[in-house]
Amino acid sequence: MFRTRFAPSPTGPLHLGHAYSALLAHDTARQKNGEFLLRIDDLDQSRARVHWEQQIYDDLRWLGISWDSPVRRQSEHFEDYAAALNQLREKNLTFECQCSRRDIETAANAPQEGVPDFGPDGRIYPGTCRTLALSSNKTTCTRLNMKAACSTGLPASFIETGLDQTSSQEVNIDDLIATVGDVVLARREMTASYHLSVVIDDAACGVSHVIRGHDLFDATRIHVLLQSLLGLSTPEYHHHRLIRDEDGKRLAKRDDARAIAKYRAEGATPQDIRAMVGL
Numbered sequence: 001m002f003r004t005r006f007a008p009s010p011t012g013p014l015h016l017g018h019a020y021s022a023l024l025a026h027d028t029a030r031q032k033n034g035e036f037l038l039r040i041d042d043l044d045q046s047r048a049r050v051h052w053e054q055q056i057y058d059d060l061r062w063l064g065i066s067w068d069s070p071v072r073r074q075s076e077h078f079e080d081y082a083a084a085l086n087q088l089r090e091k092n093l094t095f096e097c098q099c100s101r102r103d104i105e106t107a108a109n110a111p112q113e114g115v116p117d118f119g120p121d122g123r124i125y126p127g128t129c130r131t132l133a134l135s136s137n138k139t140t141c142t143r144l145n146m147k148a149a150c151s152t153g154l155p156a157s158f159i160e161t162g163l164d165q166t167s168s169q170e171v172n173i174d175d176l177i178a179t180v181g182d183v184v185l186a187r188r189e190m191t192a193s194y195h196l197s198v199v200i201d202d203a204a205c206g207v208s209h210v211i212r213g214h215d216l217f218d219a220t221r222i223h224v225l226l227q228s229l230l231g232l233s234t235p236e237y238h239h240h241r242l243i244r245d246e247d248g249k250r251l252a253k254r255d256d257a258r259a260i261a262k263y264r265a266e267g268a269t270p271q272d273i274r275a276m277v278g279l
Contacts, residue, residue: 099140156170
């Protein structure tokens with residue numbers, strides 16, 4: 001069965017970019033007689049707010065979007081993420097890291113020629129703690145040992161249908177090591193990173209197709225590798241175009257002027273929103 005999802009974080013108002021992604025996933029699921037699921041990505045409890053979660057429900061219903069089965073809230077599944085992290089630890093694919101963001105920035109002040117500074121997980125980690133065997137109660141995060149992970153989890157690939165193409169994308173070991181590096185799997189104050197949690201959530205819900213913005217295309221390599229390491233199925237991916245402002249910048253939650261609730265308050269209709277995002 002075709003099953004996809006929309007997974008917003010309750011940390012601010014939904015904007016036109018969210019509307020496009022949610023409507024596209026919802027419409028596709030209904031056209032294929034499949035299921036459309038809603039997940040609340042409230043893993044970061046320091047930023048998640050109840051009123052933003054409620055507004056997500058209100059905005060989606062106003063847009064004419066309905067969802068199947070109960071809503072999955074990440075904050076109710078910390079044990080699932082911890083179990084997956086332990087599985088990777090038992091395979092000796094992780095290491096504890098004590099580096100602060102400032103430490104990583106300092107290490108990056110002397111970049112090697114031809115080596116990228118940033119990847120889909122932000123600043124590429126220089127590997128400082130990879131061989132230190134630190135105790136987890138004295139560290140800032142747990143990282144994936146990318147070289148070891150690639151040796152165990154590859155070859156791997158995924159089907160991409162976005163941006164008017166259908167192709168098989170091979171996950172390349174050299175690209176992962178050079179342009180992604182040792183990604184964070186969990187932080188001291190958070191049970192799991194986005195990369196680990198999204199893989200576990202999609203598998204737990206039986207998601208067959210992931211429909212999301214093209215800004216996450218590069219991160220898909222990380223997710224497919226984790227799926228392979230954890231013995232999980234790989235969904236088919238569709239990375240869609242992004243909704244941008246007049247200057248060509250991708251919309252963010254700070255763009256309150258483009259919040260769905262604001263358009264609602266000003267008298268716009270759901271059909272107006274569809275027209276604005278090109279649906």
